[in-house]
Amino acid sequence: MTSASARAGAELRPNFLSRYLQAHVREVVFTLGRFYRNLSGALLTCFVIGITLALPAGLHCLVRNVDALGYSWETTLQASLFLKDSTTPEQGRELAHRIKGRPGVADTAYLSREQSLEEFKALSGLGQALDLLDSNPLPAVITVTPIKGIERTALDALVVALGQQPEVEVAKLDRRWLERLYGALALVERLVLVIAGVLSLAVIVIVGNTIRLDIEAKRAEIEVMKLIGATDAFIRRPFLYTGLWYGLVGGAIAWLLVQGMVLALNGPASSLAGLYGSAFRLQGLPLDATAVMFGAGVLLGWLGAWWTVSRRLQEIEPR
Template sequence: MSRDPSPSPRGARTHRPTGGVRWRAWARHHRTMAVDSGRRLLRRPLGSLMTMLAIAIALVLPAGLWLTLDSARLLDAELEESATLTAYLEIGIAEGEAGRIEEALAAQAGVAGTRLITAAEGMAEFQQALGLRDALMRLEGNPLPASVVVRPGDPDPEAVRGLAEALEGVPGVDEVRLDLAWLERLRHLAELGQRVTLALGVLFGLGVLLVVGNTIRLAVENRRQEIEVVTLIGATHAFVRRPFLYSGAWFGLGGGLLAWGLLTLGSDWLSAPVSALAASYGASFHLPRLGPEGSTILLGCSTLLGWLGAWIAVNRHLAEIRPR
């Protein structure tokens, strides 16, 4: 008497991959694709380097403008801190009375600091600035009034104008002068620079997408038969897309590293003449450099642009590839 064969031993269970096994397999495949994509780029060093150099050139200009604007913002902050008002006192006021007026001005809301310049000190500065000491010494009296230099707590132009109006009402103050035209022009230039930098960043970012997209498109065409075969045996678009996305990320990262190197070399090359030019005007200025935060932003953006350009190119061409 024969017994029907059992498909599996009694009590045996069918084992399916657990979540941990699937996760390890997914991570292993990503690691393999990342390494394989990097090796493919190294097999064609000249072509890969030219693509990365094109990406670097597209990134250098907006990054350089961003650094320039960053240093301009620091200079703007220093100039705002140096913005002052000059309150001219009535002519003939004694030094003791001028000191009391200075105390009254310092007590006003919105005043961060004051400095009294007596009539004698003002005349001495005037003589030194014009070099007319002998001619001014012939004057019978000192025609210059005492003045108080006021440093506002808020450098905003509207706040400074309001403070000037308040200071003019203090007894003993004849006139309050302020020159905010240069500060407003500087702010308008800074706003214009920010918009120009943003526009150039967007345009050159699109250029990076085009460079990477065209390179990945050629790679997809070169591996068209391989893609058709793996698609026939059930590979998903995500599986097929993965190595090309890593190639795009490698291109972006390499371009970002080259851009970082070009910015660093350019800063070192120009730092000496720029410092000498600033010193000739009695100022101290140094070209800005990419710090850790700026370097991270540059490399992150370049890698993301490379990945995005590859993703757009692969999705577009995978839709056109049909297994035969």
Template sequence: MSGAKRVRAAPAAGSRWLLDHTRAISATLDQLARRPFGTLLTALVIGITLALPAGLYAVLGGLDAASSGLKGSLRVSLFLKDTVDEAAGRQLHATIARKPGIGEAKYISRDAALAEFKAHSGFGEALDMLSDNPLPATIVATPDAALPKAQAEALLDALTRLPEVDSARLDREWLERLYAILAVIERLILLIAGALALAVLVVVANTIRLDIASRREEILVLKLIGASDAFIRRPFLYTGLWYGLSGALLACLMVFGAGLALAGPAQTLSGLYGIGTGAGTLGVDTVFAVFGAGAALGWLAALWTVSRHLGAIEPR
């Protein structure tokens, strides 16, 4: 052995760190690949567990997108007082139509309203018996579609309090209900996701626990020859991380597949409601969230298990 070929005994800290981690990564991947069936089963369990909240979230996203297509239907019908004559009514209509944030305003005079009612209600002859036209003049106002929901509502609310307005009807109750339902569903998904996150933790923790038990001898020998706790812990943490990430990958594939399967019927449904494309698809942010959650849960579960079980394995 020549002196020129000697390699430094103590490598620099940075390259040492890199070397340790590369070794742990390749060793753990190698280990998982050597028993592909077991690895796949664990990944599949995690995948299904992650796919459920991710899929629900995608559906919710679809509903949300669809409902924003319905915002245009937020509108107010202002029934004017009988004391407001036709000229004043048209004047008011012009004022409202010019207001910023108003997309469209339509004036329906008392006569027009009566003609329309006669034509559509089937009570035509009955109405002829009345001496007076009982219908009020109406202004139907729709906010600008670009206006945020809260502002649009405030604007319409203000219109209902105009002195010329006798009574008003806001066509927004059912939309409010939809939003409320969506909020409940979103909260429900969060709860489900929380419970399922716990399930992922338990699945990974149990797998790592069995892994530790089966490698007890190796851990003992490593401790005897002076391996640090970090060195012994590292492969288990990476194994947890791989389980989480492979589960996340499977979850995304499952949700994507389900999205494809649902695309046709969802298209038909949204077509029926005339609300554009509301099909639930997996957004980039959801994909990131699934991978992030998988990685974090796998790693945390491994850390939890390792800190509980490695200390108990001490050479005697």
């Protein structure tokens, strides 16, 4: 008797799972068909959701592009070693040669005092004024180019070590402007999170309001279903899948809007970067950010539907 009951239970479990999956597949197909039949109204809701999701996604895309541009600038940073006036050109060239062999250094360039003066005249336009000076006020300079991808701490340590050379008066790495850029990006990233949180609530309200209207249109049908013994979970299921469709299509619209923005701005951005000798191009949303945006749309659509249906079903009772 026990073995017969066990076999019966083993046979019922796959059947229950099969029926459960079939019920969900039916709801997916049913809600998709209803979405298609009300395509114009559904797309209006999805378009509002898409715009709401596109704003934080577009800001995130902008931050990532600026961060990538800042990293490309960081890899081109150079340290300037201002030599003492007592250092001869031979000593300066020898020091530049020794520094080039240090770990973390890609290249060096020695600029004598006379070359520094000529370069300053050409760049500043003050050539006639500088000719009135009795002596050359500019020091010799060694420009040090670090290897690409060097870590920030290693670069700082390298500059400190080079500044301790006896021939060096001052070692300078002007990266304050880059640190300010990174600070501004950190602030914008935090702002994107705040905006995303606020707009997430807006998506939940949008989906919830749409589902509420759908529930009111089917109020009599829901009362009949409750009268014949349908559970709240059974009644709730199609509305939840409808919320999922709203979120999914809204995420797709948001992705199209962000990619369209990138395509529209790519030409002017590339032209501006070309004026500074850079081949930088705007990049769209990467795969991870795209997955997060679609996942957020689906989750928010489901939450909006669940929140509304759970509240409304408590108010609808058969007469």
